[in-house]
Amino acid sequence: MKLNAPVLDIDALISDPSITVIVCTGAGGVGKTTTAAALALRAAEQGRDVCVLTIDPAKRLAQAMGLSVLDNTPRKVDGVSGPGGKGSLHAMMLDMKRTFDEVVEGHADPDRAQAILDNPFYQALSSSFAGTQEYMAMEKLGQLRARASDEGTWDLIIVDTPPSRSALDFLDAPERLGSFLDGRFIRILTAPARGAGRGIGKIAAFSFGLFTSVLNKILGSQVLADVGSFVAAIDTTFGGFRERADATYKLLQDDGTAFIVIAAPERDALREAAFFVERLKTDEMPLAGLVLNRVQEDSELDLSAEQATASAAKLERLDGNRRLTASLLRLHAARQLICLRQLHLAERFTAAHPGVAATTVPALPEDVHDLAGLRAIGELLARKPELKSRSK
Amino acid sequence: MALHVVSGKGGTGKTTVAAALALALAHQGQRTLLMEVEDRQGIAQLFDTAPLPYEERKIAVAPGGGEVWALAINAQEALLDYLDTFYNLRRAGSVLRRMGAIDFATTIAPGLRDVLLTGKACEVVRRIDKRAPNAYSAIVLDAPPTGRIARFLNVNAEVSGLAKVGPIRNHADLVMSVIASPRTAVHLVTLLEEMPVQETIDGVADLRAANLPVGGIFVNMTRPPMLTGEQLQEALSGSLPAGDITQALGDAGLTDSSGALVTALLREATDHALRVDLEARESERILGLGLPTFLLPMISAGIDLGGLYELANLLRVDGVR
Numbered sequence: 155m156k157l158n159a160p161v162l163d164i165d166a167l168i169s170d171p172s173i174t175v176i177v178c179t180g181a182g183g184v185g186k187t188t189t190a191a192a193l194a195l196r197a198a199e200q201g202r203d204v205c206v207l208t209i210d211p212a213k214r215l216a217q218a219m220g221l222s223v224l225d226n227t228p229r230k231v232d233g234v235s236g237p238g239g240k241g242s243l244h245a246m247m248l249d250m251k252r253t254f255d256e257v258v259e260g261h262a263d264p265d266r267a268q269a270i271l272d273n274p275f276y277q278a279l280s281s282s283f284a285g286t287q288e289y290m291a292m293e294k295l296g297q298l299r300a301r302a303s304d305e306g307t308w309d310l311i312i313v314d315t316p317p318s319r320s321a322l323d324f325l326d327a328p329e330r331l332g333s334f335l336d337g338r339f340i341r342i343l344t345a346p347a348r349g350a351g352r353g354i355g356k357i358a359a360f361s362f363g364l365f366t367s368v369l370n371k372i373l374g375s376q377v378l379a380d381v382g383s384f385v386a387a388i389d390t391t392f393g394g395f396r397e398r399a400d401a402t403y404k405l406l407q408d409d410g411t412a413f414i415v416i417a418a419p420e421r422d423a424l425r426e427a428a429f430f431v432e433r434l435k436t437d438e439m440p441l442a443g444l445v446l447n448r449v450q451e452d453s454e455l456d457l458s459a460e461q462a463t464a465s466a467a468k469l470e471r472l473d474g475n476r477r478l479t480a481s482l483l484r485l486h487a488a489r490q491l492i493c494l495r496q497l498h499l500a501e502r503f504t505a506a507h508p509g510v511a512a513t514t515v516p517a518l519p520e521d522v523h524d525l526a527g528l529r530a531i532g533e534l535l536a537r538k539p540e541l542k543s544r545s546k
Numbered sequence: 547m548a549l550h551v552v553s554g555k556g557g558t559g560k561t562t563v564a565a566a567l568a569l570a571l572a573h574q575g576q577r578t579l580l581m582e583v584e585d586r587q588g589i590a591q592l593f594d595t596a597p598l599p600y601e602e603r604k605i606a607v608a609p610g611g612g613e614v615w616a617l618a619i620n621a622q623e624a625l626l627d628y629l630d631t632f633y634n635l636r637r638a639g640s641v642l643r644r645m646g647a648i649d650f651a652t653t654i655a656p657g658l659r660d661v662l663l664t665g666k667a668c669e670v671v672r673r674i675d676k677r678a679p680n681a682y683s684a685i686v687l688d689a690p691p692t693g694r695i696a697r698f699l700n701v702n703a704e705v706s707g708l709a710k711v712g713p714i715r716n717h718a719d720l721v722m723s724v725i726a727s728p729r730t731a732v733h734l735v736t737l738l739e740e741m742p743v744q745e746t747i748d749g750v751a752d753l754r755a756a757n758l759p760v761g762g763i764f765v766n767m768t769r770p771p772m773l774t775g776e777q778l779q780e781a782l783s784g785s786l787p788a789g790d791i792t793q794a795l796g797d798a799g800l801t802d803s804s805g806a807l808v809t810a811l812l813r814e815a816t817d818h819a820l821r822v823d824l825e826a827r828e829s830e831r832i833l834g835l836g837l838p839t840f841l842l843p844m845i846s847a848g849i850d851l852g853g854l855y856e857l858a859n860l861l862r863v864d865g866v867r
Binding site: 181182183184210212213214278282317320334337339361362364365368369371372373374377381418420421422423453454455457465466468469472475476478479480481482483484485486488489492495499520521 | 555556557558586588591628629633635638641642645646647650651653654657658691693697704712713714715739740741742744745769772773777786787790791794795797798799800806807810811812813814815818824844848
């Protein structure tokens with residue numbers, strides 16, 4: 155597919171030493187994790203020391219990188235090095251609960267940490283809260299980044315983002331969760347003495363009273379008590395959650411960060427990509443470009459769907475032993491139609507976002523099973539357009 | 547079957563299949579409800595209408611006079627609804643909403659969100675028992691993706707850590723009595739590719755482990771073979787008769803003196819044969835699950851309203867109930 159957009163030069167991006175964080179994002183099911191892993195391998199084989207943080211990789215992909223356990227620690231991937239023995243690849247899978255536990259353990263003395271870890275509200279928060287995965291992905295990125303600059307372990311960190319319904323969740327969820335945990339309702343719930351009343355007027359006091367009584371009614375008083383003791387314990391151990399989220403958010407605005415937005419040539423995925431691109435612009439976050447994944451490759455043949463269909467119909471009328479050729483022409487026509495539809499969808503994106511660099515990766519029949527498979531995807535990602543249109 | 551829950555890996559066309567199913571079930575004058583829970587407004591986009599409010603409205607007419615209605619639910623509206631139904635607190639609810647308290651309450655208890663969403667679906671199902679005038683013959687729920695579906699539906703387990711007693715606990719029990727019953731079927735949408743098929747197999751195992759009723763598998767975007775079995779074999783082994791093809795192309799008025807045309811067509815045939823081969827292998831893994839399986843073809847022009855009717859018709863012919 156020939157896109158009317160500047161070329162996203164993957165090799166220039168991954169070999170640029172000033173780029174230290176690459177974030178791969180996009181709607182669910184577009185191939186974010188595989189793309190992140192392929193980029194990481196390619197960068198490592200070009201001599202960079204790379205750590206790739208994956209979220210929930212498919213079993214086969216994890217095995218391809220030698221990840222058999224989800225232990226929340228970067229593991230060296232064997233057999234990866236670049237020219238002159240330079241370059242290395244570490245890979246890890248995010249364990250959100252473990253990451254949260256580590257934050258708690260790292261900030262509180264053992265007794266207090268244990269009290270927090272045992273709190274039922276904390277357990278719900280760290281394992282199933284909407285937004286926790288995004289928050290912890292950011293947290294982990296912050297940690298890896300700190301380790302990279304302290305120990306010089308890595309010079310490039312590549313992050314996959316959680317499979318949420320919206321790509322924007324990766325940016326919004328940490329802030330949402332942070333302000334929720336630092337917010338006024340939690341304060342009111344947990345500090346009844348300061349409480350619902352003082353100085354805020356009768357109507358508001360009535361509303362807050364109503365609020366707690368409704369919450370108690372629905373959830374039962376135990377839940378609110380758990381929330382209260384959790385917040386009290388957290389409060390004295392480390393500053394606001396919001397501050398933490400803000401700090402990582404700032405990291406994403408850094409010049410050393412590059413976002414890659416991944417989409418499939420489908421309406422929903424491209425719409426998500428468009429939302430995300432606009433958001434990055436608003437928040438002054440550096441966008442490298444769009445990877446359009448799983449596209450139907452252009453035919454080498456300059457024969458339109460209409461021409462092919464008309465010729466096929468003619469051969470079917472003539473019959474004889476021309477059936478096979480008619481079928482081949484119909485096959486070609488079907489393929490051209492898919493190409494056209496995908497191109498049309500992609501053009502809607504490029505027309506609305508003309509400055510955004512892009513590259514395409516063809517649909518591959520099989521999943522990645524090993525490093526060779528990842529390497530092949532890396533090759534495809536880095537193709538230049540003159541090589542992409544093979545015979546025109 | 548009263549409640550059809552449709553899940554699937556991202557990118558497999560879950561919303562499209564849910565909509566086609568709601569249309570298919572609405573034949574012969576039946577009335578069905580298509581619900582979504584993820585604040586995506588996917589139904590409105592698919593049917594090309596304005597964003598749906600928290601209100602049931604008619605969005606399509608099925609052949610034979612049936613109707614499809616749609617409802618986009620979100621946890622906050624569902625909580626207000628719940629407060630109103632069980633506590634007669636509609637007015638207090640709107641005060642609380644203005645304070646941001648409703649948002650807070652649905653955030654503070656993660657399980658609460660799912661109980662409220664599934665609870666709304668179950669309320670619609672129970673109208674059938676009450677023979678309510680606004681009852682539907684079937685409800686189709688466009689649910690969260692496969693990775694989260696067992697947890698989403700297993701609300702009992704979700705609230706158990708949080709609320710051991712109290713009204714929300716009772717509400718969860720009520721919801722479970724509908725969801726875990728034979729009146730519900732959880733369907734999974736897949737493509738004939740390795741990763742979605744693996745996720746489907748894992749998803750079926752998760753659902754079974756949670757004692758949730760697995761319905762059928764909807765294989766979406768299939769591309770039926772366009773060559774015969776014999777031709778596919780020849781395409782794979784590179785033995786399709788190039789000479790015959792060149793001659794036939796000439797008969798069709800396509801001259802191919804350089805041979806480029808026939809070479810390209812042969813390569814496309816090989817790609818196709820490889821794809822058919824892969825799909826056959828993945829089909830076997832799906833059939834190995836022993837579940838009712840429905841095949842839906844790729845609509846090459848893309849999914850629009852016409853495409854939806856086409857898919858619905860195929861589902862009906864295949865006997866979806």
